Amino acid sequence: MTFQDCFPIWDRLDADQQARILGNLAFRSVGKGTILHNGNADCTGLLLVKSGQLRAYILSDEGREITIYRLFDRDLCLLSASCIMRSIQFEVTIEAEKDTEIWVISPEVYQSLMEVSAPVANYTNELMASRFSEVMWLMEQVMWKSMDKRLAAFLLEEAAIEGTSALKITHETIANHLGSHREVVTRMLRYFQSEGMVRLSRGMVQLLDEEKLRRLQDDRA
Template identity: 70%
Template sequence: MDFSSYFPIWNKLTPTQQQILERNAVLRKVDKGTVIHNGTVECTGLLLVRSGQLRAYILSDEGREISLYRLFDRDICLFSASCMMNSIQFEITIEAQKDTTMWVISADTYQRIMKESAVVANFTNEIMATRFSEVMWLMEQIMWKSFDKRLAEFLLEECSLEETNILKITHETIAGHMGTAREVVTRMLRYFQNEGMVRLARGTVEVTDKIKLEQLQND
């Protein structure tokens, strides 16, 4: 399938705009673990995921990570083109969580079309609003929700995404997603194991009682 079938508002663009986008959209394949964008990169450009999974996260001065959101097939990443938006002051890192194929559109190209098309400008604002809503939701979770509930929710979400109850994931990786220390994750997972909700092995977390996790999440 080509670029036009993945770009959400393709049919609302003029033929000239369509031609500019198609000509400038570069299909790129990256391996799992590849850092696509970070604070040291001046401006990667707009990313449109064809297949795979990307993770957007921020990094503290102490080196602690916290995931902001993830991107899947047909999702668009604007923060990687943050040079278009002078109000964006924080540094964000985009990493491939799975082998990923995506289109990269230069910030200059997208900005040119956005300036002349109200449809593209509105679409861009909607994406930004959605992403900021996700970040605000995350902040609320961190501030007001206990860690055991957050971890239960994370494990259930991972099972749904990976379509398996046996998650090949380390405590360090979970800590990176959740913005906490590995020791905190290990302690809580051991508690979950004692309660019969998970089974731990090296490099894996097996969810053994989804109902208990769901009850914990919703209490």
């Protein structure tokens, strides 16, 4: 799988533009847990995921985290190049959630293409609109959904991503995804366990009744 295969608007660039991107392209292979982009301190560039998984999150002054979106194979991360857009006034951190291979597109080259190319600018627009939509979805969850429903939804999503109902994940990590505290997550997981929805063991959450978790997640009461 080459960069050209994964970059969605490759065919809409002219030969010169293609050469400028390739001539300034970097490839990185990073281990799980690597911080790839750290707020506005970095002007990292656009990250195109070849394989693996990234997560974007925001941090509170006290070090609390909340995941705002995740990126999988062939996804492109724009906010790691927020330096090229002066109207982006917030900071996200990008972390590899698994061992990950990425291409890094030079922010200067991308910006210069975007300035002259309507297809590149419109593609950038669509990317931003997608991330904006994910954040709006999260806002609705945070505003109108109780934490038990959000936890049920997170466990189901995680099982779908991992392709298994036996999740290797700590309560601390779950709390960091949801913007909650470890104690709150632990208490709620114990309640889920008492209701037969999950089984807890060290560093592990096993989903036992996905149907019941789904009903809890969808319950509008």
